[in-house]
Amino acid sequence: MKQKDHIQKNMESNDPFIKGMYTDLHNRIQDYQESDSIVEKMKFSDAKGSIVIVGIIAAFLAYVLVS
């Protein structure tokens, strides 16, 4: 037997706070699914700076340990 959808169930809650929150949730998920993503996606090239910095720190660490 299929269990009842948790979101739909809470949209019918007697607690006005829960009911309002889950109704808002339902609308937001629909908005998200229609627009796919609302933020600019990251590319691998955006991570290059952090990788270089960790590389420099690793080189410094190696220098400290061998000297």
Added chain:
Amino acid sequence: MGKENSSISKDVAFGFLPAAKNDRVFGMWDLILIQVGIGISCICILTGAYTGLMVNAREGLGAILFGEAFPILLIVPITIYFARYGIDTFIGFRSSFGYLGAKLFYFVFAILTLGYTAVALYMAGEAIVEILSFTSIPAFFTSSATGVPLFAILLFVIAFSVTFRGPLAIKKFNWIGVPAIAILLVGLLILIISGQGMDKILALHPAEPYEKLSRSFMTALELNVGLGFSWLPYLGQYARLVKSEKAAYKATFFSYGILVNIAVVLGALTTLVVGTQNPTEWMLAIAGTWVGLIGLILLTLGNLTAAIFLMYSQVISLKTIFPKSSWLVAMLTTVPAVFLLLSSTFYNAFNSFMTVIAYIMSIAGGIVIADFFFVKKQKISLYDLYNTNGKYKYWHGINPSAITSIIIGTLVYWGLYNPLLDKASGLFEYISAGIPAYFASLITYYISAKYVFAYSVDKEVSKKAAESVQKQVDLI
């Protein structure tokens, strides 16, 4: 209380719901400032202090910089997940741990937060006792055995009552506490550098090293790796509110991976100069009586604010996972911190506490990264994250692949290092423990989710990815 109740409900809904476009208010610099403000705390100072007990300034700098930046580099990609879907940590982790598993992970986070809260309050209690030792009040109040727990518990009561009132009261406190800790750090740094000079500091020897340098260095590194990985449950709190995934990634890397190191380095240098890891003893030793007393007051305020922030973070996260629980019940989950304030046992075991965190969070980090990037290939159903009878139910709400990873990660970590007894294997001195445990957990999760406990939700993603590749091949 009406206004406070309404602001709490607003915060609960805000934390629970996926961030809408108009909630995305933070750019990269906004997020850096917020996370550095939160991150620079007594926890960073103490981590640095224990580092300074074991290694000299040059080795300490290497252990601190690498120990923070590398774990953050390993876990920071998960901020892309939180930023893309606008979700908080514990809702996001449902896809990898399962609905019940994410709730259990919250309890691990709560224990971690209780520990942090206790450390902040105990340090504040010590600072008050140090201040009172200049007065002629009865010895009961100035003794470390009775006075420190008493004042730490009194401060807990203050923190509890401020947090109970909700975000409006907390915001007022932040205007005092955050500048207090900032002034304290800058003041200490100036006093140390100008008073001692860098050449003298670089020549100082640690007060309590292990017999072998490699053991001292790796233990110091492990402590810092623990701090680096410990940010994992906090990454979703603000990353979900940024305007771009790039901003979430970069701001988190620079704030938690690089900038909070200022406090850690300061802790290490001060310990080397003063010879003790106890921050309350630094003030008078470095700054003299009057400036030292001001330092102790700032330390008390900074730690009290940190405790309030930590408490609120714990309680609001609980309300996000269990929205139907009452605010008072959620607040009562902070009370166990009092038991850690009754004596100095927990406070003095801070280094063991941090390495236990390294153990837990390195494994959790491996699981969530493997799940989002390698198993789900960044394809998550937002609806099913919230529908707790949905795709991420796995086995009774727990993902068996996460359990398998925890078991293997535990064997790797404890095989290399026992954080409770501080016993290390020979291999620990070459590869440490937290970082290998992260990779063991990541690889185990991938193999398990793909080939052992392969649930339909993971197979669907593989099928979709294969279809997409086939489409591209056909086009060519």
